[in-house]
Amino acid sequence: AVILGIESSCDETSASICIDGEIFSNVIATQAIHAKYGGVVPELASRAHQQNIIPTVEEAIRTAKIHKNQIDAVAFTRGPGLLGALLVGTSFAKSFALARNIPLIDVNHMQAHILAHFIEDPKPTFPFLCLTVSGGHTQIVLVKDYFEMEILGQTLDDAAGEAFDKTAKILNLPYPGGPLIDKHAQNGNPDAYKLPEPQIQGLDFSFSGLKTAILYMVQKEEKADPDFLKNHMDDVCASVQSRIVSILLNKLKKAAKETGVKDIAIAGGVSANSGLRRELLAMGERYKWNVFIPKFEYCTDNAAMIAIAGYQKYLINDFVGQDVGPLARMHM
Ligand code: ATP
Ligand code: MG
Numbered sequence: 244a245v246i247l248g249i250e251s252s253c254d255e256t257s258a259s260i261c262i263d264g265e266i267f268s269n270v271i272a273t274q275a276i277h278a279k280y281g282g283v284v285p286e287l288a289s290r291a292h293q294q295n296i297i298p299t300v301e302e303a304i305r306t307a308k309i310h311k312n313q314i315d316a317v318a319f320t321r322g323p324g325l326l327g328a329l330l331v332g333t334s335f336a337k338s339f340a341l342a343r344n345i346p347l348i349d350v351n352h353m354q355a356h357i358l359a360h361f362i363e364d365p366k367p368t369f370p371f372l373c374l375t376v377s378g379g380h381t382q383i384v385l386v387k388d389y390f391e392m393e394i395l396g397q398t399l400d401d402a403a404g405e406a407f408d409k410t411a412k413i414l415n416l417p418y419p420g421g422p423l424i425d426k427h428a429q430n431g432n433p434d435a436y437k438l439p440e441p442q443i444q445g446l447d448f449s450f451s452g453l454k455t456a457i458l459y460m461v462q463k464e465e466k467a468d469p470d471f472l473k474n475h476m477d478d479v480c481a482s483v484q485s486r487i488v489s490i491l492l493n494k495l496k497k498a499a500k501e502t503g504v505k506d507i508a509i510a511g512g513v514s515a516n517s518g519l520r521r522e523l524l525a526m527g528e529r530y531k532w533n534v535f536i537p538k539f540e541y542c543t544d545n546a547a548m549i550a551i552a553g554y555q556k557y558l559i560n561d562f563v564g565q566d567v568g569p570l571a572r573m574h575m
């Protein structure tokens with residue numbers, strides 16, 4: 244079966260062609276416009292999606308070397324995300340399905356981040372644990388089957404990606420700051436600055452205290468040295484990254500111990516972080532886990548993960564009607 248996948252939940256317009264479970268194209272149009280506002284502006288995102296969606300889909304079809312008549316079903320991100328942004332992808336998918344008289348498949352964006360692990364080998368086996376870390380979510384998920392997922396723990400305030408981006412703002416780095424902190428951290432000393440580890444019960448997370456601690460630390464240091472950030476950016480970034488990573492991995496370790504599950508995966512934009520990838524691999528060696536880390540292009544928002552999730556739904560005839568609408572909040 245040939246599946247067209249569409250992603251438009253935030254600031255990436257993406258389209259992908261999946262043929263019998265294999266990805267043949269994954270075109271991503273990133274919206275540069277938001278950088279100068281220091282974050283995603285919803286109205287601008289909707290407008291950019293409208294401008295990008297048709298060329299992006301056309302390029303995905305062209306790259307996959309198929310004709311649009313060959314598409315058997317269209318899968319789209321229904322939620323969670325920005326409502327106006329989701330509406331563009333949803334409306335496009337509905338029109339396309341109606342015009343071509345093919346089935347329509349709704350996909351949960353957070354499930355899709357996890358199902359990105361089924362794009363390439365090696366694939367995890369059910370049940371596995373997935374630490375989903377993105378711009379809006381931080382969750383430890385017990386994945387029992389493709390569409391049977393249980394959230395064991397999640398953030399009580401900021402998401403891990405938000406912690407990276409908000410910290411970057413404090414450090415005067417442009418949006419999105421996560422990748423820049425990662426870059427600076429590679430040349431820094433992770434033990435240079437002591438940052439607190441929040442004491443949260445169970446498998447939940449909290450990142451808002453960390454953000455405040457960093458703000459106070461920077462303010463204090465700048466009193467002594469106005470050029471503190473300029474002189475110590477690498478060490479600050481390495482310390483911040485190392486703390487975020489240890490908060491994430493300590494809970495993941497706890498979840499693995501409590502469930503006895505040995506197949507451990509990460510997903511979402513923050514799984515592109517080099518410190519997280521390295522430490523997870525080291526932890527996996529130590530605890531004899533099978534660790535699964537997605538390829539970079541399948542970590543942040545992309546339509547390949549929507550197409551692969553759509554393919555799994557196609558196999559079980561899980562379709563939706565033309566009355567479907569986007570959902571800003573959507574449960575797993
Ligand atoms: P959600 O999936 O929760 O709806 P989103 O789709 O906006 O949110 P993603 O696109 O999955 O999130 O991930 C974007 C986030 O990943 C941003 O916060 C960004 O800073 C972060 N990120 C990307 N690369 C890195 C990196 N190398 N290190 C740290 N953070 C990173
Ligand atoms: Mg994004």
Ligand code: FE
Binds near residue numbers: 352378511543544
């Ligand atoms: Fe995402």
